[in-house]
Amino acid sequence: SSRYVLSQMHPMWQEPLAIPGGERQSPIDISVRKSMFDPQLKPLVMKYDPRTCQQIWNNGYSFLVEYDDTTDKSTLQGGPLEDQFRLCQFHFHWGENNKWGAEHTVDHLLYPAELHLVHWNADRYSLFEEAVMEDNGLAVIGVFLKVGKRHEGLQKLVDALPAVRHKDSVVEFTRFDASGLLPENTQDYWTYAGSLTTPPLTEAVTWIIMKQPIEVSHDQLAVFRSLLFTSAEEDVQKSMVNNFRVQQPLKGRTVRSSFV
Numbered sequence: 272s273s274r275y276v277l278s279q280m281h282p283m284w285q286e287p288l289a290i291p292g293g294e295r296q297s298p299i300d301i302s303v304r305k306s307m308f309d310p311q312l313k314p315l316v317m318k319y320d321p322r323t324c325q326q327i328w329n330n331g332y333s334f335l336v337e338y339d340d341t342t343d344k345s346t347l348q349g350g351p352l353e354d355q356f357r358l359c360q361f362h363f364h365w366g367e368n369n370k371w372g373a374e375h376t377v378d379h380l381l382y383p384a385e386l387h388l389v390h391w392n393a394d395r396y397s398l399f400e401e402a403v404m405e406d407n408g409l410a411v412i413g414v415f416l417k418v419g420k421r422h423e424g425l426q427k428l429v430d431a432l433p434a435v436r437h438k439d440s441v442v443e444f445t446r447f448d449a450s451g452l453l454p455e456n457t458q459d460y461w462t463y464a465g466s467l468t469t470p471p472l473t474e475a476v477t478w479i480i481m482k483q484p485i486e487v488s489h490d491q492l493a494v495f496r497s498l499l500f501t502s503a504e505e506d507v508q509k510s511m512v513n514n515f516r517v518q519q520p521l522k523g524r525t526v527r528s529s530f531v
């Protein structure tokens with residue numbers, strides 16, 4: 272077909288000028304030596320029920336694996352959190368090559384991709400849309416991806432991606448265990464107060480960034496890059512790559528660690 276596939280050299284969208292508050296924006300670089308060990312941080316407790324997994328949706332920024340969050344079947348609690356949060360979706364950010372793509376960095380170390388498991392505070396709010404406006408409304412677990420051996424748990428998801436190649440496409444996707452995407456060690460993490468990294472950029476997120484990355488194969492990551500930012504009707508197709516936000520000022524925030 273006469274369609275062109277362009278790879279973008281810049282993050283996916285221009286930064287809006289004024290951001291609400293702008294005091295706790297994400298993503299950030301995590302300086303290991305400047306983070307503070309907090310012995311009062313509790314173990315994280317993830318209880319994800321694969322039966323709550325519903326579909327994959329290409330929203331034009333990333334692909335979202337969406338969960339039924341109308342009950343307390345898939346939850347996150349513990350760690351820095353005082354309340355119980357419900358899993359509503361997970362998605363990824365990645366680059367056009369394996370040199371960059373993640374949103375957070377650790378001592379400026381770049382990873383090729385980053386997984387975000389998005390949860391909202393169901394003890395205090397009744398809908399995600401409500402919680403997204405509150406400073407204790409959301410909790411997002413970030414997991415770095417590095418290129419190495421094939422990730423068996425990811426393959427079912429990778430095989431479904433061609434069905435959501437274009438923006439606004441949806442495919443049924445059920446019985447997927449999100450905990451299979453977590454690293455073996457989920458007790459070593461950094462946590463800080465931040466924001467969504469795509470519009471509406473609201474400062475509602477308690478970030479929990481895992482220290483241990485997961486390994487995925489080069490070929491698995493290459494399938495992410497076969498997705499498109501653009502819908503099927505558009506003449507010029509744009510590869511969905513570099514869908515990460517530029518890093519934001521720390522503005523005096525402290526990053527705490529659960530480990531020494």
Ligand SMILES: NS(=O)(=O)c1ccc(B(O)O)cc1
Binds near residue numbers: 387466467468
């Ligand atoms: N990239 S992120 O995890 O900060 C995130 C999560 C959810 C939404 B959203 O539902 O608009 C936007 C960004």
Ligand SMILES: [Zn+2]
Binds near residue numbers: 363364
């Ligand atoms: Zn994200």
